[in-house]
Amino acid sequence: MADTNALETLIQSLRRLPGVGVKSAQRMAFHLLQHDRAGAQTLSMALAHAAQAVQHCERCHTFTEAQVCSTCLDTRRDASKLCVVETPADQSAVERTGAYKGLYFVLMGKLSPLDGIGPHDIGLKKLFDRALDGTVLEVILATNFTAEGEATAHVISEGLKARGLHLTRLARGVPVGSELEYVDLGTIAHALVDRR
Amino acid sequence: MADTNALETLIQSLRRLPGVGVKSAQRMAFHLLQHDRAGAQTLSMALAHAAQAVQHCERCHTFTEAQVCSTCLDTRRDASKLCVVETPADQSAVERTGAYKGLYFVLMGKLSPLDGIGPHDIGLKKLFDRALDGTVLEVILATNFTAEGEATAHVISEGLKARGLHLTRLARGVPVGSELEYVDLGTIAHALVDRR
Numbered sequence: 001m002a003d004t005n006a007l008e009t010l011i012q013s014l015r016r017l018p019g020v021g022v023k024s025a026q027r028m029a030f031h032l033l034q035h036d037r038a039g040a041q042t043l044s045m046a047l048a049h050a051a052q053a054v055q056h057c058e059r060c061h062t063f064t065e066a067q068v069c070s071t072c073l074d075t076r077r078d079a080s081k082l083c084v085v086e087t088p089a090d091q092s093a094v095e096r097t098g099a100y101k102g103l104y105f106v107l108m109g110k111l112s113p114l115d116g117i118g119p120h121d122i123g124l125k126k127l128f129d130r131a132l133d134g135t136v137l138e139v140i141l142a143t144n145f146t147a148e149g150e151a152t153a154h155v156i157s158e159g160l161k162a163r164g165l166h167l168t169r170l171a172r173g174v175p176v177g178s179e180l181e182y183v184d185l186g187t188i189a190h191a192l193v194d195r196r
Numbered sequence: 197m198a199d200t201n202a203l204e205t206l207i208q209s210l211r212r213l214p215g216v217g218v219k220s221a222q223r224m225a226f227h228l229l230q231h232d233r234a235g236a237q238t239l240s241m242a243l244a245h246a247a248q249a250v251q252h253c254e255r256c257h258t259f260t261e262a263q264v265c266s267t268c269l270d271t272r273r274d275a276s277k278l279c280v281v282e283t284p285a286d287q288s289a290v291e292r293t294g295a296y297k298g299l300y301f302v303l304m305g306k307l308s309p310l311d312g313i314g315p316h317d318i319g320l321k322k323l324f325d326r327a328l329d330g331t332v333l334e335v336i337l338a339t340n341f342t343a344e345g346e347a348t349a350h351v352i353s354e355g356l357k358a359r360g361l362h363l364t365r366l367a368r369g370v371p372v373g374s375e376l377e378y379v380d381l382g383t384i385a386h387a388l389v390d391r392r
Contacts, residue, residue, distance in 0.1 A: 006246040007259050007284075013242035016235035018227045019220065023377070026285050031214045032243070033250050033259060034304055039212035040247040046209035047240035050202040050225070051233045063203050063229060088203075089222050108230055 007033070059130065061123055062088050062106040071104060078102045080137040084127065084156060086110050086144055094142060102140070105130055110148040111155060119155065128159055138166040145172060203229070255326065257319055258284050258302040267300060274298045276333040280323065280352060282306050282340055286376045290338060293385040298336070301326055306339060307348040315351065324355055334362040336391055340375045341368070364391040 007029060014025035032040040056062065057069035064070075071077070081102025085091045091104050109122040119125075131139050139160060143149035157167050172190040174183050203225060210221035228236040252258065253265035260266075267273070267287075277298025281287045287300050305318040315321075327335050335356060339345035353363050367390030369383055370376070376384065 006242070006249045006261055010242040010246040013235070013239040016228075016232060016239060017224045019223070023285075024215065026377075027215070028213045029246070030283060030285065032212075033246060036212060037247045039209070040243045043209040043212060044240045044243035044247070046202070046206040047228070047236045047243070050206040050229060051236040051240070053202040054229050065202055087226060089219075089226065 056108070057106075060104045060106055061108055061126060062091060062104065076101075079135045081140060082131055082136045082138070083140040083142050084153075085142045086149060086152070090142065090144070100140075102138075107143070107152065110143060110146075111152040112148045122152070124156065124159065127156065131160055131165060132163060136165065138168060141167065141169045145170075252304070253302075256300045256302055257304055257322060258287060258300065272297075275331045277336060278327055278332045278334070279336040279338050280349075281338045281376070282345060282348070283377070286338065286340070289376050289379070289381070289384060290388070293381050293388065295385040295388045296336075298334075303339070303348065306342075306344040307351060308344045318348070320352065320355065323352065327356055327361060328359060332361065334364060336388075337363065337365045338376065341366075341370050341372050342375065345375075367391055 010029045010033075011022070011025045014020055014028050015022060017025075020028070032043075053065050054063050055065070057064045057072055058067050059072040060069060062069055062071070078101050081100075082105055083091075083094060083100060083102055084105045084107065085094060086107050086109065088106055088108075091106055094100055094104075105127050107122045107124075107127070109117055111117060111119065111122065130136070139156075141153040141156060143153045143156075153169060157169075160167060171194055172187065173194060174180065174187060174191045180188065206225045206229075207218070207221045210216055210224050211218060213221075216224070228239075249261050250259050251261070253260045253268055254263050255268040256265060258265055258267070274297050277296075278301055279287075279290060279296060279298055280301045280303065281290060282303050282305065284302055284304075287302055290296055290300075301323050303318040303320075303323070305313055307313060307315065307318065326332070335352075337349040337352060339349045339352075349365060353365075356363055366384075366387040369387040369390060370379055371383070
């Protein structure tokens with residue numbers, strides 16, 4: 001694509017983004033250089049700033065620019081509940097429900113032996129220390145309902161059971177607004193078992 | 197997604213990339229900050245450098261860091277042939293066939309009245325000046341075989357006909373409705389040979 005090293009370097013750099021192949025990277029580079037140079041500058045500065053400023057919250061491990069994130073510092077929250085999620089996006093989804101007022105622990109990943117991600121990589125030690133610090137009474141496992149998420153939840157519950165904590169898992173069931181006919185059978189089976 | 201302005205700004209900036217919505221932007225930001233900070237720095241520098249260094253070739257209008265791109269400066273090329281393409285990616289596709297040894301003019305877009313892109317926006321005046329500079333004998337219209345690409349080819353041929361130039365269009369070996377960038381090289385090569 002033309003004869004510029006700057007452009008070639010940009011395309012190669014864009015390919016480091018997840019889900020971006022060579023065609024998408026070319027299209028992105030073309031768009032930025034042809035139609036949105038201001039966007040390229042903005043993105044450049046945002047990347048440099050975030051890579052330098054964003055760190056992990058000491059208590060819940062989520063992204064923050066401070067030592068402890070504002071959620072952990074919020075004294076109106078119920079410190080006896082700890083909700084374990086995989087990513088900040090999952091945390092954000094739980095937050096938006098408005099149905100949870102406790103604290104979080106963000107794993108920043110999930111156990112995935114095939115990708116070489118073990119207990120140490122997702123900071124399970126840190127989670128156990130946090131869950132056993134004396135204030136937490138209930139740990140809500142809100143990892144995803146995928147194979148890796150389920151395995152992660154299993155390993156956490158194995159590590160924490162018999163420690164006097166109340167361990168719960170998000171309920172499995174039929175999504176709100178869906179029609180039974182289109183829900184997969186495993187979900188319906190779980191919803192039947194967990195009926196209340 | 198967590199409580200950091202740097203992260204929020206990064207997500208908003210990533211959304212300026214074509215084809216990137218809020219979920220993809222969150223995923224990209226998460227990936228870069230959690231797994232590839234070096235990638236974030238690299239991309240930041242590549243963006244800043246490209247936005248500052250990349251300009252348009254004076255002769256063919258493609259991206260280059262010099263005043264005139266290396267393709268236009270290549271004296272082994274047949275200066276009597278001018279191939280008109282929409283984007284540098286299209287030019288690159290034609291180049292890779294190895295079946296064309298002339299020069300190029302890169303429109304950097306296509307006529308698209310619905311998007312408010314008219315003849316002035318894609319530099320048709322510049323193309324006409326270039327095509328009529330005395331050295332060009334044949335203009336090969338290699339715009340995409342989409343509605344906009346065909347319209348663009350039509351407008352160019354209307355503007356150049358009766359000027360003593362040999363005007364050709366890539367043969368319809370290229371499947372109608374597809375874009376050059378995604379066509380296999382053999383088809384493009386055949387279309388070049390069968391140009392009319």
